Amino acid sequence: MNPDDPLLQLLACPLDKGPLTLPPxxxxxxxxxxxLGYPIVDGIPQLLPSSGTRVSPEDHERYTSSGEE
Known part of the structure; x- marks a missing residue:
């Protein structure tokens, strides 16, 4: 999956129904x-609520540093 993939615009978090980002x-x-981070396995996003894992504050900063929060 890449940041320009139109599918990314359709996907939403299963918990709050908000948009998701794809960190570079x-x-x-x-x-x-x-x-929360949801893994992409073999190109398939795993968007079950139980698949989400809490990220560390350092990873959160890295993931959002591009200003796309």
Whole structure:
């Protein structure tokens, strides 16, 4: 999945229904509001509520440093 993928505009967090971001160089869709990352496995986003993992404050800063929060 790449940042220009139209599918990214349709995907939403299963918990708050808000948009997700794709941090550069990462295989994860990120919800900056809840600080949860959802893995992308073999090109398929794993968007079950139980798949979300809390990210560290350092990763949150890295994921949002591009200003796309």
């Amino acid at each position: 160089g990462r295989e994860v869709l990120y919800n900056p509001r809840l600080q």
